[in-house]
Amino acid sequence: MTHRNDRVLAVAELARVEGEGAMYIRASGDVVEEVRLDIYEPPRFFEAFLRGRGYAEPPDITARICGICPVAYQMSACAAIEDACGVTVYGTLADLRRLLYCGEWIESHALHIYLLHAPDFLGYASGIEMAADRRDIVERGLALKKAGNSIMEAVGGRAIHPVNVRIGGFYRVPTRAELAALAGPLRRALDDALATVRWVAGFEFPDHACGADMLALSLPGTYAIERGAVATLSGMRFGAAEFDEHVVEEHVPHSTALHAHLAGGGRYLTGPLARYSLNSSWLSPLARAAARDAGLGPACDNPFRSIIVRAVEVVYAVEEALRIIDGYQPPGRPAVEVRPRAGVGHGVTEAPRGTLYHRYQIGADGIITDARIVPPTSQNQAAIETDLHAFVQARMDLDDAELTRRCEQAIRNYDPCISCSTHFLNLTVDRS
Amino acid sequence: MGNHTAIPGPQLTGPRPLREESLREELLREESLREHHGAPMAKPTLAVWKLASCDGCQLTLLDCEDELLALAGAVEIAHFTEASSDHVGGPYDVSLVEGSVTTERDARRIAEIREVSRVLVSIGACATSGGIQALRNFADVAEFTSVVYARPEFISTLGTSTPVADHVSVDFELRGCPIDRRQLLELLTALLAGRKPQIPAHSVCYECKLRGTPCVMVARGTPCLGPVTQAGCGAICPSFARGCYGCFGPVANPNLASLIPELRRLGMPQAAVDRVFATFNAASPAFARARTEARAGTP
Ligand code: SF4
Numbered sequence: 267m268t269h270r271n272d273r274v275l276a277v278a279e280l281a282r283v284e285g286e287g288a289m290y291i292r293a294s295g296d297v298v299e300e301v302r303l304d305i306y307e308p309p310r311f312f313e314a315f316l317r318g319r320g321y322a323e324p325p326d327i328t329a330r331i332c333g334i335c336p337v338a339y340q341m342s343a344c345a346a347i348e349d350a351c352g353v354t355v356y357g358t359l360a361d362l363r364r365l366l367y368c369g370e371w372i373e374s375h376a377l378h379i380y381l382l383h384a385p386d387f388l389g390y391a392s393g394i395e396m397a398a399d400r401r402d403i404v405e406r407g408l409a410l411k412k413a414g415n416s417i418m419e420a421v422g423g424r425a426i427h428p429v430n431v432r433i434g435g436f437y438r439v440p441t442r443a444e445l446a447a448l449a450g451p452l453r454r455a456l457d458d459a460l461a462t463v464r465w466v467a468g469f470e471f472p473d474h475a476c477g478a479d480m481l482a483l484s485l486p487g488t489y490a491i492e493r494g495a496v497a498t499l500s501g502m503r504f505g506a507a508e509f510d511e512h513v514v515e516e517h518v519p520h521s522t523a524l525h526a527h528l529a530g531g532g533r534y535l536t537g538p539l540a541r542y543s544l545n546s547s548w549l550s551p552l553a554r555a556a557a558r559d560a561g562l563g564p565a566c567d568n569p570f571r572s573i574i575v576r577a578v579e580v581v582y583a584v585e586e587a588l589r590i591i592d593g594y595q596p597p598g599r600p601a602v603e604v605r606p607r608a609g610v611g612h613g614v615t616e617a618p619r620g621t622l623y624h625r626y627q628i629g630a631d632g633i634i635t636d637a638r639i640v641p642p643t644s645q646n647q648a649a650i651e652t653d654l655h656a657f658v659q660a661r662m663d664l665d666d667a668e669l670t671r672r673c674e675q676a677i678r679n680y681d682p683c684i685s686c687s688t689h690f691l692n693l694t695v696d697r698s
Numbered sequence: 699m700g701n702h703t704a705i706p707g708p709q710l711t712g713p714r715p716l717r718e719e720s721l722r723e724e725l726l727r728e729e730s731l732r733e734h735h736g737a738p739m740a741k742p743t744l745a746v747w748k749l750a751s752c753d754g755c756q757l758t759l760l761d762c763e764d765e766l767l768a769l770a771g772a773v774e775i776a777h778f779t780e781a782s783s784d785h786v787g788g789p790y791d792v793s794l795v796e797g798s799v800t801t802e803r804d805a806r807r808i809a810e811i812r813e814v815s816r817v818l819v820s821i822g823a824c825a826t827s828g829g830i831q832a833l834r835n836f837a838d839v840a841e842f843t844s845v846v847y848a849r850p851e852f853i854s855t856l857g858t859s860t861p862v863a864d865h866v867s868v869d870f871e872l873r874g875c876p877i878d879r880r881q882l883l884e885l886l887t888a889l890l891a892g893r894k895p896q897i898p899a900h901s902v903c904y905e906c907k908l909r910g911t912p913c914v915m916v917a918r919g920t921p922c923l924g925p926v927t928q929a930g931c932g933a934i935c936p937s938f939a940r941g942c943y944g945c946f947g948p949v950a951n952p953n954l955a956s957l958i959p960e961l962r963r964l965g966m967p968q969a970a971v972d973r974v975f976a977t978f979n980a981a982s983p984a985f986a987r988a989r990t991e992a993r994a995g996t997p
Contacts, residue, residue, distance in 0.1 A: 308750040308800045309855055310831040314842035320973060326943065330830050330978065333754020333876060377760060392778075394770045401767065412763040423934045425761055426754040426876040427945075430938045437940040517847050600939070 289673060296662050301655040303647060316637035321347050321606045321628045322433050329427045337370040338617030340431040341492050346624040347433050350611025353604045358597040359435040362421055365590045367491050368583040369417025374618035375576040376414060378681045380407025383573050386675040387469040406458050413455035417587055420444050435601030445591045456584045460556055463577040467560035471570045478533045478649035480540035483616050489548045489582055492615045497544055506612035509623045526645040533648040536620030538575040542566055553582040569679035606632030617642055619681050643682050650680050716880040721887055722765050728890040729771040742791035745777035747811055749797030749804045750831055754876040755822035756796045761879055772890055788814025792889055798824040798859040800831060805865060812866035820862040823875035823978040827947050832859040832981035873946040875978035878930050898929050901949045902942045905933035914941055921961045926952035948984035958992055968992055
């Protein structure tokens with residue numbers, strides 16, 4: 267790539283994407299020819315050092331891929347190993363997993379909505395700066411975030427890298443009293459979540475559509491989180507075991523995150539917009555009503571409105587958590603036994619940022635011989651680039667500073683995760 | 699469980715456990731000193747940096763939901779994680795550094811960060827011992843790269859993952875994978891108040907005793923790294939009927955010679971003992987030595 271007339275813009279970082287990287291735009295006259303998102307995350311080689319580990323270890327090890335969504339890594343890892351060993355975890359243990367996962371959704375979404383994304387819409391440099399004017403609002407967001415964390419602490423032992431998750435279930439299940447203590451704060455959190463939807467619905471949203479296909483787990487009867495089949499808006503539907511056949515990863519030069527696309531070549535989006543567009547009819551009545559009042563239809567393809575979808579998902583997750591807590595009777599044992607056997611297992615769950623796939627091959631001795639992990643961000647990156655291409659094309663009249671600001675916001679729409687992905691943003695516009 | 703007496707018992711001396719409420723009060727006092735009284739004191743600047751890591755340790759700062767705004771009133775959060783990699787800025791009164799050094803570029807960056815930081819604190823197992831990515835130190839990185847990446851030539855990385863202290867001088871360390879929220883608050887509050895942070899150096903066993911958790915090795919026969927692992931988490935795992943798995947790394951002078959045979963006696967195969975020390979603090983010298991000793995034992 268020759269950088270003719272490069273102009274490195276003054277904005278050297280994108281503090282609320284929590285990562286580090288750069289965006290490069292090459293334009294000829296008014297026509298955008300290339301948009302590239304560079305990812306510099308130093309490689310940490312998880313898939314390599316998982317080889318030779320015991321089959322019980324992936325939940326603890328892969329959690330450390332991402333401190334923002336460790337439960338997602340633990341749940342996909344458990345699902346994949348249990349699949350390899352021919353075990354299904356159901357009943358109350360499965361409910362507790364869903365409860366833990368709801369905690370992570372609430373925490374992660376509240377963090378993104380209040381501290382990372384809303385400041386964009388309201389013209390603040392950060393959530394902390396926003397708190398100087400609107401302390402009440404930021405405090406509401408922090409209370410919501412804390413409600414999510416308290417679920418993870420009660421079920422998982424701690425909010426970051428929970429200790430209580432194991433293959434087959436848990437080390438110890440919570441007592442009724444431990445979960446009942448969450449109910450009061452969660453009822454308040456439900457009010458806060460509904461207020462959040464109303465608040466973000468009042469933001470101004472540019473007209474913009476992400477043209478990509480969308481992919482999410484789907485399970486008729488429920489808003490899929492920790493299990494389901496993989497479905498796309500274009501009508502594909504397949505089980506976790508076929509993920510490998512349908513999703514191809516490619517290694518592009520400017521990135522330490524691999525780029526995924528559908529085997530037919532299609533770029534797709536995963537995450538809140540995809541989940542909502544595929545599964546909104548399975549949300550609870552309250553969450554559906556909140557979405558409708560916020561102006562959402564049954565599907566949503568405007569990435570800027572993803573902040574509303576996240577808020578609606580928080581409403582749903584809080585209600586789900588309350589439902590599980592209210593009906594909770596501690597099961598007789600904390601985990602089902604999972605004996606190793608030779609084979610391959612696949613696990614797919616919905617991380618806050620989108621679909622997370624794990625595959626493990628294990629030997630009869632329980633030792634892992636191969637591992638593959640496809641995080642949401644590597645799936646989204648190609649679609650984000652395509653989206654940015656159209657986005658930038660429509661805004662080539664802006665000066666570089668304003669264009670940078672808008673691009674940052676457009677990227678934050680996707681909530682690119684701190685570590686399974688990117689660090690931002692040095693924007694280089696090459697206008698020749 | 700007669701053998702258990704061979705393991706060094708916890709000593710019930712040392713600092714009181716950290717209490718979140720009193721920390722919050724102290725923090726609020728520091729905030730009001732700087733925010734509300736007559737001529738305000740200058741606010742110290744805080745910077746947060748990231749090297750190779752999962753971001754969990756810096757997230758711990760945002761997880762201080764009840765204290766975050768008070769903290770933001772007491773310090774100026776001048777840089778949080780994402781500054782341009784090339785432009786360091788500063789100077790800063792306190793820098794928190796998460797992550798380990800795994801690239802040439804990060805080796806240069808940490809030197810620059812040191813230059814612009816009055817107090818430098820490494821936070822978490824990645825920064826204090828190299829983290830789980832230090833497993834590469836015991837392997838062939840070219841092979842690791844080719845397992846993960848189709849085009850290894852696109853990847854530039856060092857053969858080792860090393861802690862911050864291998865590169866620059868470090869003023870304080872917070873252990874853990876992730877760090878403990880109360881310890882982070884204690885450290886920041888102490889720095890603000892100009893007192894010495896109370897970061898205990900005893901083992902996890904001590905925290906079990908403080909919590910009143912019965913020893914999982916004695917009561918349940920569950921293998922546990924608590925006797926050789928530094929305290930700080932509050933002994934979470936044993937309270938969930940699980941043995942400690944070493945997030946906070948080795949305590950000073952760990953008695954591995956006693957613990958390893960005990961782990962074996964409780965049913966851990968030699969290979970499992972080897973692996974349990976090969977996680978988030980794999981490259982810390984004591985845990986690396988434990989692995990050598992485990993391998994030297996009979997299978
Ligand atoms: S020490 Fe653990 S929690 Fe902290 S950044 Fe490293 S991997 Fe994440």
